Amino acid sequence: MNLTPAQRQTLSWLLILAAGLGVIWLLAPVLTPFLVAAVLAYALHPAVAALVRCRLPRTVAVTVVVVVALLLGLALLTMLVPILAKELPQLREQVPMLADRLNRQMAPWLSQFGVHVQLDVAGIKAMAMKVLDGNLEDWMATALSSARIGGSIVLALVGNLILVPVVLFYLLLDWPNLVERLLVLVPPRLRAQVDGFLAECDAVLGQYLRGQLLVMLSLAAFYTVALAVAGFELAVPVGVFTGLAIFIPYLGYGLGLVLALLSAVLQFQGWYGVGAVALIYGVGQVLESFLLTPRLVGERIGLDPLAVIFALLAFGHLFGFVGVLIALPLSAVLLVAGRRVRQAYVGSELYRG
Structure with missing residues (x-):
């Protein structure tokens, strides 16, 4: 089949993209910090x-921007401080009561299904006092010595x-300079098209990043208002943290959920x-x-809502955490490439017969 120059160019870009996806799949664990840094650099x-x-x-401009970004990230993390400062002492006192409540309420219900559970309240109280009375160094030592993989995960996280x-x-x-060096690799006759x-x-x-920011702000407002209506004392820090941490796939939502559950268990009686x-x-x-x-x-970048859901699931399945991180940006690039392919196909002799 004879291809026009435009079609050959589009096919070349698709092959390069496929090769890039293969590299990402092979090096996903190593590439995570670099991809995160690249996304942040673009933003x-x-x-x-x-x-x-x-x-x-x-140099000064870059330093200012990086420092401000780091301070904003630290500000998000410091929202955890009032939550933990209030809840950890309560948790130390409440853990034995919670275990006793589970024995009284859950054990009879589970026994109906042939599951017999009896929690050791005294042992749980001793463990809670030991863990929650320790200082930060003790907690870190326990975490690192609990399992070799646990230590490697912590070290990898700190390294990243x-x-x-x-x-x-x-x-x-x-x-x-990076952009210029990449453009120099493009043949002069194709630079206008590549540009x-x-x-x-x-x-x-750009539309994707603005849309993602709106999602984060909307969820922060939703979680804050919903938790406040439900009567949670820490609705504002927990809700805002959950919403803004959503940009970290899985982890942000999971941390917010754990904090909210901790608040629920310590503040309310019953279920x-x-x-x-x-x-x-x-x-x-x-x-x-x-x-x-x-x-x-999805609508801002021209993707159908079903396509957005499919992209998140597909890239997450193929590349794990890295896949979820790059799903929508890469889908946006594929969308642009798809438009070019469609234009080339409609203008080809194959389509026109």
Whole structure:
């Protein structure tokens, strides 16, 4: 089959994209901090460019932007401090009572199904006093010595937390040169077309980032209001943290859910608090997956809501955490490439007969 130059170019880009996906699949665990840094660099580069236009040296501009981004990230983490400061002492006192309540309420119910459970309240109390009375060094030592894999996970997490800001700094510092060096690799006769393709991708990805920000703010408002209506004393920090941490796939939602459950168990008697959290976070997950993300993100980048859901599930299945992280941005690029392929096909002799 004879292909036009435009069709050959599109096919070449699709092959390069397929090769890139193969590399991501093979190196997913190693690439995670670099991909996170690349996404952050893309999002923060306009701020650096604005400071450079104000005649600020690029090194200073990059330093300012990275420091501000780190401070915002730390501010999000410090929202955990009032929650933990209030709940950990209560947890130490409440754990034995909770175990006793489970013995009295759950054991008879489970025995109807042939499951006989009896919690050792004294042992649980001793363990809670030992763990929750310890200092930070004791907790870290326990976590690291509990299992070899646990230690490796902690070390990997700390390493990634250090690596991401470093990679982000150098990416932002060298961003214009990186783009220029990549464009130099493109044959001169194709640069105009590639420039147009990249500009269209940039516009779509910009819409994606703005849409994702709207999703985070909407969920922060939803969780805060819903928890407040349910009577939670820590509704604001827990709700805002959950909403803003959604940008971290799985982990952000999971941390918010754990904090909300902890608040429910310590504040309310019976099962009201746990039931309220289950309802609120269940509704929140449905809102995010089937309404907010498809509408605020998918429609902005031109993806059908079903396509957004499919992309998240498919990339998550193929590449795990990294896949969820790159699902929608990569889908946006594929969308632009798909438009080009369709235009080339409609204009081809194969279509026109």
